[in-house]
Amino acid sequence: MKPNLLLFFLLLPPALAGLAAAALRRPRWILSAACAIILAAGAADFYAAWLVLSRGPLFAANGWLFLDELSAYNLAVMALIFMLSSLYAWIYFGAEMLAGRFSLRQARLFSGLWCGAFSAMSLVLVSNNLGIMWVGIEATTLMTAFLICIHSSRGALEAMWKYILMCSVGVAFAFIGTLLAVASARGLHLPAQEAMLWTNLNFNAAGLDPMLIKAAFIFLLVGYGTKAGLAPMHNWLPDAHSQAPAPVSAIFSGFMLNTALYCLMRYIPIVEKATGHAGWSLELLTIFGLFSILVAGAFIIFQRDLKRFLAYSSVEHLGIISLGLGLGGAGVFAALFHLLNHSLCKTLAFFSAGRLGQIYGGHEMDRMRGSLRDAPVWGLGMFGAILALIGVAPFALFMSEFLIVKAAVDARAFLPLVLFLLGAGVVFVGALSHALPLAWGQPVPVSDKERPAAETEEKDETPPPASPVFARPAYHEILLVAALLLVLLVLGLWMPEFLRSALVRASGIIRQNEAWTGGPLP
Amino acid sequence: MSNWLDTIMVLLALTNLVLLGSSRLAVLIRMAALQGLLLGTLPFLTGGELIVHQWLLAIAALVLKGAVFPWLLSRARKNAEVRREIEPFVSYMVSLAGGLAALIFSLWLASRLPCPANLGSTLVVPLALFTFLTGLFLIISRKNALTQVLGYLAMENGIYAFGLAIAVEAPVLVELGVLLDVFVAVFLMGIVIFHISREFEHIDTGRLSSLKG
Numbered sequence: 001m002k003p004n005l006l007l008f009f010l011l012l013p014p015a016l017a018g019l020a021a022a023a024l025r026r027p028r029w030i031l032s033a034a035c036a037i038i039l040a041a042g043a044a045d046f047y048a049a050w051l052v053l054s055r056g057p058l059f060a061a062n063g064w065l066f067l068d069e070l071s072a073y074n075l076a077v078m079a080l081i082f083m084l085s086s087l088y089a090w091i092y093f094g095a096e097m098l099a100g101r102f103s104l105r106q107a108r109l110f111s112g113l114w115c116g117a118f119s120a121m122s123l124v125l126v127s128n129n130l131g132i133m134w135v136g137i138e139a140t141t142l143m144t145a146f147l148i149c150i151h152s153s154r155g156a157l158e159a160m161w162k163y164i165l166m167c168s169v170g171v172a173f174a175f176i177g178t179l180l181a182v183a184s185a186r187g188l189h190l191p192a193q194e195a196m197l198w199t200n201l202n203f204n205a206a207g208l209d210p211m212l213i214k215a216a217f218i219f220l221l222v223g224y225g226t227k228a229g230l231a232p233m234h235n236w237l238p239d240a241h242s243q244a245p246a247p248v249s250a251i252f253s254g255f256m257l258n259t260a261l262y263c264l265m266r267y268i269p270i271v272e273k274a275t276g277h278a279g280w281s282l283e284l285l286t287i288f289g290l291f292s293i294l295v296a297g298a299f300i301i302f303q304r305d306l307k308r309f310l311a312y313s314s315v316e317h318l319g320i321i322s323l324g325l326g327l328g329g330a331g332v333f334a335a336l337f338h339l340l341n342h343s344l345c346k347t348l349a350f351f352s353a354g355r356l357g358q359i360y361g362g363h364e365m366d367r368m369r370g371s372l373r374d375a376p377v378w379g380l381g382m383f384g385a386i387l388a389l390i391g392v393a394p395f396a397l398f399m400s401e402f403l404i405v406k407a408a409v410d411a412r413a414f415l416p417l418v419l420f421l422l423g424a425g426v427v428f429v430g431a432l433s434h435a436l437p438l439a440w441g442q443p444v445p446v447s448d449k450e451r452p453a454a455e456t457e458e459k460d461e462t463p464p465p466a467s468p469v470f471a472r473p474a475y476h477e478i479l480l481v482a483a484l485l486l487v488l489l490v491l492g493l494w495m496p497e498f499l500r501s502a503l504v505r506a507s508g509i510i511r512q513n514e515a516w517t518g519g520p521l522p
Numbered sequence: 523m524s525n526w527l528d529t530i531m532v533l534l535a536l537t538n539l540v541l542l543g544s545s546r547l548a549v550l551i552r553m554a555a556l557q558g559l560l561l562g563t564l565p566f567l568t569g570g571e572l573i574v575h576q577w578l579l580a581i582a583a584l585v586l587k588g589a590v591f592p593w594l595l596s597r598a599r600k601n602a603e604v605r606r607e608i609e610p611f612v613s614y615m616v617s618l619a620g621g622l623a624a625l626i627f628s629l630w631l632a633s634r635l636p637c638p639a640n641l642g643s644t645l646v647v648p649l650a651l652f653t654f655l656t657g658l659f660l661i662i663s664r665k666n667a668l669t670q671v672l673g674y675l676a677m678e679n680g681i682y683a684f685g686l687a688i689a690v691e692a693p694v695l696v697e698l699g700v701l702l703d704v705f706v707a708v709f710l711m712g713i714v715i716f717h718i719s720r721e722f723e724h725i726d727t728g729r730l731s732s733l734k735g
Contacts (some may be wrong), residue, residue, distance in 0.1 A: 156731060157714070179681070179685050242733070
């Protein structure tokens with residue numbers, strides 16, 4: 001097969017296969033089929049990423065589809081997260097099936113939308129046309145909206161409504177931004193079919209209208225920032241993440257937010273070149289990033305629901321990634337590294353939260369006290385993931401955050417540095433105060449009277465079981481948790497050469513021609 | 523041609539003001555349909571040569587926004603048995619005043635942005651922005667889920683006009699994708715409203731507030 005044709009194969013087949021799988025007759029078959037589809041498609045993604053990193057960018061469809069180092073890196077992360085989440089979905093929904101909470105209809109919905117979401121995110125990553133990229137982002141919203149509602153409940157409906165409305169409205173802003181960006185290239189007289197291509201805009205960026213491209217970036221930042229969960233446009237995020245089933249939350253946090261951030265990464269070099277490398281777009285990213293970190297820190301302290309807490313942690317980490325991008329120089333390298341670490345760690349966290357939630361029959365942290373004792377495997381996964389998330393050495397997230405701090409010092413950005421450390425400190429304390437009782441605390445019986453009025457008013461279709469149900473964890477569960485924790489540890493201590501070279505080349509695309517002020521690349 | 527365009531733009535502004543000032547959902551839906559029809563005629567008035575697929579696309583947009591969406595939304599309205607907007611966060615008089623402020627802001631912004639006036643009329647860009655802002659205002663200030671969907675439609679209408687005004691040469695495939703996305707989005711929102719009205723027996727998003735913090 002010609003490598004260029006590979007790009008087409010990444011797009012439609014997963015979605016179609018997902019629909020075909022929905023025609024099967026048993027929930028278990030459908031689940032296994034969806035899992036197999038994603039594993040196969042993920043393998044194809046890895047192959048494509050490897051091709052790009054070893055031989056250079058791929059183009060197809062008259063340049064409308066392309067894969068360079070930046071998108072290849074993101075594609076590989078996406079494939080990894082999707083493969084892990086599919087395996088986990090097999091475990092998670094398998095347990096629901098035993099409890100009689102996963103019907104054929106739900107399995108069909110899941111398989112169709114899950115594989116469709118995979119295709120939509122791939123579309124964002126492989127499209128060179130900025131308009132199509134937008135279409136892909138909106139498609140991810142539409143594909144994932146009903147995944148929140150697989151278990152229909154009042155809370156899930158409310159979360160789904162907020163999600164679909166806020167993200168659609170936010171992303172509408174991004175479309176205006178896209179149009180403005182295309183309009184800024186008017187002076188270049190590009191042919192109609194090529195005016196929206198990223199490669200063209202990037203190549204000719206110096207000739208763009210600086211005023212229009214600045215306006216465009218503001219709209220894009222608000223639009224894609226909403227989807228990426230940057231504060232203050234993050235309101236949909238905690239609701240959607242907490243109400244969705246755990247595998248879906250893992251995909252939301254693990255990669256869907258990054259997809260939107262990826263779109264912003266594409267615009268950074270264009271805007272910087274068009275505005276004469278003044279660092280204008282970088283400053284905006286820094287401000288939004290810092291604000292997200294601080295807002296998330298403030299909210300994390302008061303969370304009582306485990307999945308909401310993890311959702312706010314996502315706001316924080318997406319903020320850290322944009323901060324890294326905003327610092328420029330070595331910060332971009334660190335941001336891309338942090339993106340991988342956060343995705344891995346957050347999937348592990350949501351995996352554990354989901355299983356613990358099934359065991360204890362709810363996601364309130366009070367209910368799950370002493371989880372390390374009761375359910376050692378997932379309890380350990382949860383505790384380890386929280387430690388990694390708050391940046392405890394020697395986990396990988398500590399390394400990438402350390403690199404960001406270093407980049408801030410190199411760039412002499414001391415105010416952002418102080419604010420970042422302040423935010424990270426608040427998160428550290430807040431999260432640790434949740435994590436310790438979660439691991440070792442004595443169980444507190446949660447009676448319905450103690451719960452806030454709003455929650456008691458909400459009547460779930462299936463009342464949580466009175467006492468936790470402990471089951472022996474299967475070997476594949478132990479393997480999943482151990483593998484993820486091990487990878488997070490190893491990445492913190494040693495970076496493999498292929499990863500370093502991928503990161504250097506991917507970050508090179510974002511900071512193209514940037515006046516290099518910092519030290520040598522890490 | 524310019525006369526026609528100007529007329530359409532003024533009518534568009536009026537539909538926006540009605541959207542802001544009316545509380546009856548049937549009226550709001552009709553106004554959104556009218557907007558769709560007005561904007562649907564734009565591609566034919568630009569004076570440029572249209573190729574076959576552009577014709578088809580323009581007609582598809584016209585039918586979707588002028589007929590299909592209103593029909594979907596009226597069905598959802600009858601299903602949910604609502605006639606009027608619930609007491610909004612912002613009163614109708616204030617909404618209208620806000621609308622006028624948005625109009626002035628749009629005129630100012632359009633004069634600042636060096637957008638080339640592709641179409642024969644300089645009113646297109648500011649009124650596209652005005653329509654966009656009207657939609658945004660409806661989404662923020664109203665509680666009824668259906669009104670919020672109408673606001674989303676108005677935003678999309680604004681973007682459509684904006685796109686026609688500044689980037690006429692957007693490839694057909696992109697426009698097709700955008701149209702498809704908007705269609706699916708409105709369709710899904712309709713389904714969600716159906717589920718919400720069945721589950722909660724109201725579609726007042728102000729009362730959808732069990733998830734907090």
